[in-house]
Amino acid sequence: MAYSARVTTQSDEYGRHNVFEDSGYYEAQRPDSEIAEPEDRLAYDDAPVSRWHGGLDFGLLVLRIVLGVALGAHGLQKVFGLFGGPGIAEFARTLAEQGYTSQTTVLAWVGGVTEIAGSGLLILGLFTPVAAGALLAVTANAVYLTYHQGFFQHGEGGFEYHAVLAGVALALLFTGPGRIAIDVHTPWRRKPWPFGIAFLILAAGAVAVLITAFR
Structure with missing residues (x-):
């Protein structure tokens, strides 16, 4: 069974596709590639508020x-x-x-x-x-x-x-x-x-x- 690598919509802020909504990590999608390479780093947009x-x-x-x-x-x-x-x-x-x-x-x-x-x-x-x-x-x-x-x-x-x-x-x-x-x-x-x-x-x-x- 094949699964789509994209788990969020293209309307996400800044073009980033969040894999785990609560974790603070995200997976970036490149327009020229169907499967994105995950970036193992925190999304700092909300970190200063919540951490x-x-x-x-x-x-x-x-x-x-x-x-x-x-x-x-x-x-x-x-x-x-x-x-x-x-x-x-x-x-x-x-x-x-x-x-x-x-x-x-x-x-x-x-x-x-x-x-x-x-x-x-x-x-x-x-x-x-x-x-x-x-x-x-x-x-x-x-x-x-x-x-x-x-x-x-x-x-x-x-x-x-x-x-x-x-x-x-x-x-x-x-x-x-x-x-x-x-x-x-x-x-x-x-x-x-x-x-x-x-x-x-x-x-x-x-x-x-x-x-x-x-x-």
């Missing part, structure tokens, strides 16, 4: 927690005066000293609440592009305010600390939260690049508005 990457996912969780705890604590300092922080009134005065000329109290509330809310979402891995983009805007603005003091952190000067936090936020914006997150089944975890670009543009726009409209 567990223990080290990678744990590493992304660590980055989320580190960034979330650091900026969340700063937000609590600014809004509630916790951990020896300044509180809203003092933070608003600090913004005035840094060159902000209007709505300093409103900006103080916006900055502090953004740090708290963005950090909480980032730790949970919920709406990760929104959280990472918001924290990137906050840290990028901090870099702008301190870059004239030099790179190294000497006393109150230097922007190296803010630059590191901004770098982590930027990385998470394009890597996504990993599988240890509430966002595990969302489009922005499966394909973080388009969302990363969109929220990078929004973060840059927010920083531009702060610099041009309130200074």
Whole structure:
């Protein structure tokens, strides 16, 4: 008894003919040959979504927690005066000293609440592009305010600390939260690049508005 070597239709994506639907392996069909030569390799189209990457996912969780705890604590300092922080009134005065000329109290509330809310979402891995983009805007603005003091952190000067936090936020914006997150089944975890670009543009726009409209 003869069997056909082709087990799927010609409409398969990318012209590949899947032999085992659940295995991740496929058999390629050449148009000039009735019997195809199997390629013993994984079809990576779905692999990043369905496969567990223990080290990678744990590493992304660590980055989320580190960034979330650091900026969340700063937000609590600014809004509630916790951990020896300044509180809203003092933070608003600090913004005035840094060159902000209007709505300093409103900006103080916006900055502090953004740090708290963005950090909480980032730790949970919920709406990760929104959280990472918001924290990137906050840290990028901090870099702008301190870059004239030099790179190294000497006393109150230097922007190296803010630059590191901004770098982590930027990385998470394009890597996504990993599988240890509430966002595990969302489009922005499966394909973080388009969302990363969109929220990078929004973060840059927010920083531009702060610099041009309130200074």
